Structures are given as structure tokens and as C-alpha cells.
Amino acid sequence: MPQGAPPRPRTWWRTSLIVLAVAAFTVATCIPAIGGVELDFAAIAKNWRFGAEKIGQLMQPDWTFLPRTIEPMLETLQMALVSAVAAAIVSIPLTLWAARPTNPNGVTRRLVRGVINVIRAVPDLVYATVLVAVIGVGALPGLFTLFLFNLGIVVKLVSEAIDSADHAYLEAGRAAGGTQTQLNRLTALPQSMPLYANQWLYALELNVRVSAILGIVGAGGIGRLLDERRGFYAYDDVGLIILEILVVVIVIEVASNLLRRRLV
Amino acid sequence: MTLRLTAREAGLELPRHPSRVGPTIATVVVGALVVLSAADLDIDWAELGAIPGELARYAGLMFAPPSWEKLPRALFEMWRSISMAWLGAMLCVVLSIPLGMLAARNVAPAWIRLPLRGLFAVIRAVPEVIIALVLLTVTGLTPFTGALALGIAGIGTQGKWVYETIESAHEGSAEAVRAAGGGIAEVTRWALWPASAPALMSFALYRFEINIRTSAVLGLVGAGGIGSMLSNYTNFRQWDTVGMLLIVVVVITMIIDAISGALRRRIREGAKARGLGRTP
Amino acid sequence: MNAATPDAGVATAPASWPIRLEHVTVTYPNGTTALRDVSLEIAAGEMVSIVGLSGSGKSTLIRTINGLVPATSGTVTVGPHTVTGLRGRRLRRLRGHIGMIFQGFNLAERVDVYRNVLVGRFAHSPTIRTLTGIPTAHDRELALRTLDSVGMLDKLWARAGALSGGQKQRVAIARALAQEPSVMLADEPVASLDPPTAHAVMHELERINAEQGLTVLVNLHLMDLARQYTTRMIGIRAGEIVHDGPANEATDADFERIYGRSIQPHDRLGTAT
Numbered sequence: 001m002p003q004g005a006p007p008r009p010r011t012w013w014r015t016s017l018i019v020l021a022v023a024a025f026t027v028a029t030c031i032p033a034i035g036g037v038e039l040d041f042a043a044i045a046k047n048w049r050f051g052a053e054k055i056g057q058l059m060q061p062d063w064t065f066l067p068r069t070i071e072p073m074l075e076t077l078q079m080a081l082v083s084a085v086a087a088a089i090v091s092i093p094l095t096l097w098a099a100r101p102t103n104p105n106g107v108t109r110r111l112v113r114g115v116i117n118v119i120r121a122v123p124d125l126v127y128a129t130v131l132v133a134v135i136g137v138g139a140l141p142g143l144f145t146l147f148l149f150n151l152g153i154v155v156k157l158v159s160e161a162i163d164s165a166d167h168a169y170l171e172a173g174r175a176a177g178g179t180q181t182q183l184n185r186l187t188a189l190p191q192s193m194p195l196y197a198n199q200w201l202y203a204l205e206l207n208v209r210v211s212a213i214l215g216i217v218g219a220g221g222i223g224r225l226l227d228e229r230r231g232f233y234a235y236d237d238v239g240l241i242i243l244e245i246l247v248v249v250i251v252i253e254v255a256s257n258l259l260r261r262r263l264v
Numbered sequence: 265m266t267l268r269l270t271a272r273e274a275g276l277e278l279p280r281h282p283s284r285v286g287p288t289i290a291t292v293v294v295g296a297l298v299v300l301s302a303a304d305l306d307i308d309w310a311e312l313g314a315i316p317g318e319l320a321r322y323a324g325l326m327f328a329p330p331s332w333e334k335l336p337r338a339l340f341e342m343w344r345s346i347s348m349a350w351l352g353a354m355l356c357v358v359l360s361i362p363l364g365m366l367a368a369r370n371v372a373p374a375w376i377r378l379p380l381r382g383l384f385a386v387i388r389a390v391p392e393v394i395i396a397l398v399l400l401t402v403t404g405l406t407p408f409t410g411a412l413a414l415g416i417a418g419i420g421t422q423g424k425w426v427y428e429t430i431e432s433a434h435e436g437s438a439e440a441v442r443a444a445g446g447g448i449a450e451v452t453r454w455a456l457w458p459a460s461a462p463a464l465m466s467f468a469l470y471r472f473e474i475n476i477r478t479s480a481v482l483g484l485v486g487a488g489g490i491g492s493m494l495s496n497y498t499n500f501r502q503w504d505t506v507g508m509l510l511i512v513v514v515v516i517t518m519i520i521d522a523i524s525g526a527l528r529r530r531i532r533e534g535a536k537a538r539g540l541g542r543t544p
Numbered sequence: 545m546n547a548a549t550p551d552a553g554v555a556t557a558p559a560s561w562p563i564r565l566e567h568v569t570v571t572y573p574n575g576t577t578a579l580r581d582v583s584l585e586i587a588a589g590e591m592v593s594i595v596g597l598s599g600s601g602k603s604t605l606i607r608t609i610n611g612l613v614p615a616t617s618g619t620v621t622v623g624p625h626t627v628t629g630l631r632g633r634r635l636r637r638l639r640g641h642i643g644m645i646f647q648g649f650n651l652a653e654r655v656d657v658y659r660n661v662l663v664g665r666f667a668h669s670p671t672i673r674t675l676t677g678i679p680t681a682h683d684r685e686l687a688l689r690t691l692d693s694v695g696m697l698d699k700l701w702a703r704a705g706a707l708s709g710g711q712k713q714r715v716a717i718a719r720a721l722a723q724e725p726s727v728m729l730a731d732e733p734v735a736s737l738d739p740p741t742a743h744a745v746m747h748e749l750e751r752i753n754a755e756q757g758l759t760v761l762v763n764l765h766l767m768d769l770a771r772q773y774t775t776r777m778i779g780i781r782a783g784e785i786v787h788d789g790p791a792n793e794a795t796d797a798d799f800e801r802i803y804g805r806s807i808q809p810h811d812r813l814g815t816a817t
Binding site: 025026028029030034035036037038039040043044047048050051053054055058074075077078079081082085117118120121122123124125126129130133134135138139140143164209212213216217220223226230238242245246249250253 | 294297298301302304305306307308312315318319322339340341342343344346347348350351354385386388389390391392393394397398399401402403404406407408410411477478480481484485491494495498501506510513514515517518521532
Binding site: 168169171172173174175176177178179181182183185186187190191193194 | 635638642643646651655659662664675716729
């Protein structure tokens with residue numbers, strides 16, 4: 001090194017510590033005795049043809065099956081929309097309570113965050129399975145599942161975004177003598193609308209994808225038809241259904257991209 | 265001192281409010297769609313009132329008290345799910361970073377970019393269970409299949425996040441490398457990658473968090489792990505064990521979320537300190 | 545900018561208040577002492593500038609007056625009210641009488657100018673009104689009039705983020721005036737503005753002080769603005785008052801003492817309009 005140059009910071013030990021930890025964790029996940037996954041690359045080498053064949057079957061959809069898919073698909077879309085809107089409405093106050101700038105009260109904030117974290121910790125299909133066993137088969141468990149699923153995602157992501165954004169205007173509102181509620185309702189909420197809109201649209205997209213599966217456990221939507229056809233090994237029908245889901249998801253994605261640009 | 269004059273009387277000229285027609289129509293349309301959808305769904309809305317009572321009853325069956333008898337087996341299966349999630353996340357990240365980079369507007373030309381983005385969209389639209397289904401014929405109904413399914417299924421969303429991050433990397437450093445004579449490889453390695461690395465690492469951790477949940481889902485359809493245990497005991501309606509399983513899932517998922525969240529926060533703060541803009 | 549005539553324009557303000565600091569010390573939780581045993585008295589209706597470098601404590605000082613920064617010891621009095629020790633509703637009510645504008649304007653960028661000015665009515669209107677977003681006729685009048693008095697009425701429905709720096713600061717002044725304040729605080733109001741705009745905003749503050757007799761306290765770090773627009777200048781350095789006298793009598797030597805270094809070109813603003 002040239003004379004007078006500062007010494008190179010020694011962070012190599014921290015990097016190697018991280019790499020070591022990751023490697024050790026990975027090894028631990030591959031030990032079947034404690035519940036790890038047994039890696040079976042040999043099977044891939046031997047059987048990949050079957051997979052390719054299956055993909056081929058899926059890519060030849062049976063178009064005559066289309067009419068039978070319309071009603072279940074409609075149910076999926078309706079579940080997705082209604083639960084997304086219901087969750088959007090409920091998410092507004094919950095998010096404001098969960099974020100620091102809009103809720104300086106640490107106790108209520110941590111309470112809301114805690115409840116949301118518990119809600120998020122349960123996978124969507126688990127909700128669906130349990131709710132189907134409790135309420136019965138149909139669209140209602142699906143609605144509840146999607147509602148909770150959306151709420152968890154929106155509140156968490158939007159409150160984190162609010163936490164990390166700048167809120168200089170809040171100081172002016174406080175200096176004028178406003179209460180936190182006034183500040184939130186009239187300044188913080190309009191300022192945070194793009195963050196909300198972003199996540200609401202994302203939740204809607206996710207809903208369509210997820211509600212397609214919920215039917216597998218009986219929670220309504222096209223998933224039930226999908227599972228049924230799979231059970232009959234009718235992969236051409238399965239392929240058609242997947243194609244439909246694909247089209248719907250892409251349409252919603254494009255629409256939400258357009259909307260996002262207009263809303264911001 | 266109060267003012268009693270109206271604006272008109274005092275001669276103030278107020279500019280017109282920008283048209284509210286557009287947003288109003290949009291709200292009415294969405295509202296109508298929602299109401300129609302709700303009405304069309306095959307739900308007995310009258311029964312809705314009885315639901316809270318039913319839920320409370322089942323909650324009692326599950327949690328008052330839960331049965332800890334099968335806890336060791338639950339933990340074993342939970343580790344299985346975590347392993348599937350972890351290996352799946354690693355596979356997904358390893359595949360999605362190069363593929364995502366090639367799908368970025370500032371890296372690759374359209375004839376590479378668009379097919380890749382199309383591939384991501386297709387994978388995104390296909391439910392993980394279908395991917396698991398296809399893999400089943402190759403690797404059997406095992407956790408390994410679950411891990412592979414998670415890895416491949418995640419590429420759809422992960423790849424999208426990768427190219428979105430790369431595209432939003434600050435133009436300045438890329439311009440500097442190009443001005444110094446660097447080609448696309450140099451720009452990627454020396455400008456785009458350092459700028460995007462914190463965000464990408466953060467997304468990788470988030471992928472792990474998502475996978476923990478999805479692996480439970482795969483378990484429900486047979487890949488093993490805590491999901492299959494949940495499915496069995498729910499079908500047998502052994503609610504006290506189901507309650508215990510839910511507690512295990514929630515607690516462990518929350519712990520992993522907390523650790524991952526803390527790591528992501530540190531990464532985000534490091535990125536902020538270096539002026540790298542938005543990191544998830 | 546339109547100059548409104550006193551009786552048809554902005555309502556004549558309630559009586560303006562004096563400000564008093566007695567042995568005020570502010571130490572932040574991280575240990576830094578921003579103000580050391582500061583005492584000063586500002587009479588009602590004075591236009592005072594506080595001059596000092598960044599980090600000298602002037603931001604802290606101005607914020608002790610409306611309680612945005614609590615004083616660690618000492619007493620702050622504004623008019624008939626003691627600020628130190630006030631909390632909750634009483635503090636908010638007091639703040640309703642103290643208008644403040646900031647270097648960063650602190651407007652809600654996505655919200656229109658009208659609603660930004662209505663922020664000034666938070667402490668004066670019932671919560672139900674603010675929650676539903678429907679202001680009283682009185683609040684509406686005030687917002688419109690104060691906007692008109694700073695010449696920004698034509699931008700009533702524009703998003704605050706679409707305005708230039710000078711326009712934003714004028715909207716901020718309207719917001720503060722809408723409070724019908726007895727004291728006006730300005731924390732580095734022109735530091736982010738170019739010279740002509742800075743002069744325009746300072747002129748606005750001067751006009752408010754002259755026409756309404758409002759007590760105005762301005763933080764500045766540029767010497768010529770202090771000399772030109774204010775009647776009394778207080779110099780602060782490292783948390784202590786080092787100068788207090790008529791602004792137009794301040795010499796370059798005084799400034800060098802306040803800054804703790806010799807004067808440089810960037811300490812002067814430049815040509816006025």
C-alpha cells in the first residue's frame with residue numbers, strides 16, 4: 001500500500017462468520033435423522049423424463065373443457081375481490097396503529113403488531129383447512145382465509161413503509177397543536193395513499209393466485225375443479241385451468257401496473 | 265375576532281376545484297362490483313351471525329387446553345418444513361439472481377428480456393402444488409420434492425423482484441462505469457450489483473419467510489412436514505392436537521420472522537447509510 | 545404578492561404575546577447540551593432574529609418556545625402561559641396560538657394547498673370536524689383569507705408538492721397565520737430558497753410584523769438578512785447567547801464573534817429584488 005494510505009478495514013472475519021453460519025444451517029437442513037431433507041439428485045437424473053412428459057401433457061390444454069371452468073373461475077375472482085376490499089378497509093386504521101410515526105403510543109403499537117404477526121404466521125391453506133372443518137365446505141372459509149391473509153400482508157408491509165418514510169409535515173401539524181388523530185386523518189393518511197394502493201393491488205393479485213388453490217381443501221373457487229381433474233389424471237383439463245389462471249393473473253398484473261402509475 | 269363574510273361577499277376569487285367526476289365514477293363502479301360479487305357468491309349470509317360463536321367453540325376445543333403429547337413429532341416435522349423452506353429459498357435465489365439480471369431493462373436486450381419475463385409470469389401463475397405435482401413423477405412424494413417445488417415456484421416472484429430492483433438502481437454509478445469504458449458485464453458487476461445487493465439479500469431472506477408458510481401448504485398436500493401432520497389431525501378432528509400444532513407453527517414462524525426481520529432491518533439501515541435508496 | 549388592506553384582508557390578530565426564557569438548559573438524551581442557561585426576553589410585537597451557525601442551538605431554542613423540544617431545566621413563558629411542564633391538551637391549545645414555519649416547509653406534499661392551510665386550524669376546531677374533513681365556515685374563511693394575503697389563492701387546489709420553494713413557504717406562512725397566532729416562529733425559513741425568493745419571504749414576515757404587530761422570531765444564519773429585516777438581533781454560539789442588540793447596529797466584527805470565525809462570502813445572501 002502507498003505511504004499514508006489508511007489500512008484496509010478488516011471485515012473479512014465477519015463475512016466468513018456469516019458464510020460459516022449459513023453453511024452450517026444448510027447442512028443441518030439436509031440431515032434426515034433430525035427431520036432434514038434427503039437430497040436425491042440421482043432421482044432427478046433418472047426420472048427427469050417423466051417430469052418433462054407431464055409438462056408436455058399440461059401444455060396441451062383441452063379447450064372443450066372451457067365452459068365448465070367459467071363458474072368456478074368467477075367464484076375465485078369474486079372471492080378475491082370481496083376479501084381484498086374488505087381487508088383494504090380494515091387495514092387503514094390497523095396500519096396507522098402499527099406504524100411509529102402515526103402511533104407514538106408504544107403499547108398499542110406493539111399490541112397491533114403482535115396480533116398481525118400472529119395472523120401472518122399461519123399459512124393461508126392452514127386457515128382454509130381449519131375453517132372448512134369448522135364452517136363447512138364453500139366460499140365462506142375461502143373469504144375469511146383471504147381476508148386474514150390480505151390483512152396480514154397489507155398491514156405489515158404498509159406500516160413498515162410508513163416507518164421508513166420521512167414525515168416532516170407531522171412536525172408542522174404538531175407545532176400547530178393538532179392531535180395525533182387529526183394529523184393522521186388529514187396529512188399522514190393522504191401522504192401514505194400510494195403505499196396503501198400499492199399493497200392493495202398486490203394483495204388482489206395474490207388473492208387470485210391463492211384462491212385458485214384454496215379449492216383444493218374445499219374453500220371454494222377453481223381449486224376444487226383443479227383437484228378433481230388431477231384426481232382423474234386429466235392433465236389436459238388441468239393444463240387448461242392453469243392457462244386460465246395464468247391469463248387472469250397477467251391481466252390483473254397489467255391493470256394494477258397501469259393503476260399504480262396513475263395513482264402515484 | 266371572527267369573520268362573518270362569505271367569500272363571495274368579500275370578493276375573493278376562488279379557482280375551480282379539479283374535476284371529481286373520474287374518481288367518483290371509479291369508486292361507484294368498484295363498489296357495485298363488490299356488492300354484486302358478494303351477492304352472487306354461494307354464501308348463506310344469514311348464517312354469518314352464527315360464525316363467531318362456532319369459531320369460539322372450536323377455539324375452546326383447540327386451545328383449552330392443547331395436547332402436548334405429540335410435541336416431539338411436531339418439532340421433527342417442523343424442522344422438516346424449515347429445511348424444505350431453506351433449501352428451496354437457496355435454490356430459488358441462486359437461480360433467480362442471474363435470470364432476473366438478464367431480464368432487466370438496463371442489462372439485456374429485448375429478445376432475452378421478454379421471454380424471461382414471460383417465463384417468470386408463467387411460473388408465478390402456476391400454483392406451487394402443480395409444480396410439486398410435476399416434480400412428483402421425478403423425485404417422488406418426498407420433502408426433497410417439496411424443496412425443489414419451493415425453489416422453482418419462487419423464481420416467478422423472486423425473478424420479478426430482482427429485475428425490478430436492478431432497474432431501479434440509481435443511474436449515476438452505471439453511467440460512471442460506462443463513461444470509463446465498461447461494457448454491460450462491467451456495469452453489472454461494478455455498478456448494478458453493489459447498488460442492488462442489499463435489496464436482493466433482503467428479498468432472499470423474505471423468500472425464506474414466505475417459504476416457511478408455503479412448505480406447510482405443500483405438507484397439506486402430501487410433501488411431508490408440519491402441514492401433513494396438520495392435515496391428518498384435522499381430518500381426524502383431534503382438535504387438541506391441532507391446537508398444539510397451530511401453536512407450534514405460529515411460534516416458530518414468528519421467531520423466524522423476527523430474526524429475518526431484524527437481519528433485513530440491519531441490511532436496510534446499512535443500505536440507507538450508504539445512500540442506496542429503497543430496500544425492502 | 546397582493547398587500548391586503550387591514551380591514552378587508554386578514555383579520556386583525558389577537559393580542560400578540562411576549563416571550564421569555566429564564567435559565568433554560570436543554571440536554572438531549574444522548575448527552576449533548578444544546579442550550580446552556582439561556583435567558584432572554586422578547587417584548588410583544590418585536591421582530592427578532594436569532595443568528596448562529598448550524599449546531600449553535602438556535603433550532604433547539606426556537607423549539608423550546610412551543611414545546612417541540614422540552615427544556616431540561618428553566619422556564620419558558622409565552623404570553624400568560626408557561627410552556628415548560630405543559631402536556632397533552634393544554635400544550636396543544638397553547639401551540640394553537642403559536643405559528644411556526646420551517647426550513648423544509650413541512651407541507652403534506654400529496655395534499656392540496658387548501659387542506660395544508662387547514663392544518664393550522666387543528667387546535668381550534670372540534671375533532672369531529674377534522675375527522676370528517678368538513679371545516680367550519682369560520683375555518684374555511686380563515687384559510688382562504690390567509691392564502692389570499694400571501695398571494696397564493698389561485699393555487700388553492702394545487703398539490704403542495706407541485707409548488708416551488710418560495711410558493712411552499714408562502715403556503716406555510718398562510719398555514720401559520722390561519723391559526724390566528726399571537727407569536728410567529730420561523731426556523732431558518734429561507735435557507736432552502738434562492739436570493740430573490742428569500743427576500744420575498746423575509747419581506748412577508750416583516751409585513752406581518754408591521755401590519756399585525758405580531759411577535760416574530762426568526763432563526764437565520766445569514767447576516768445581511770438579519771440586518772435588513774429584523775429590529776433586534778440575538779447571536780447564539782455553542783448553546784449560549786453571545787450577542788443581543790439592535791440589528792442595524794450589528795457590525796461585521798459582531799458576526800465574527802457569533803460565528804467564531806471570520807466572515808466568508810457564503811455568509812452573505814446576495815442581491816435583493
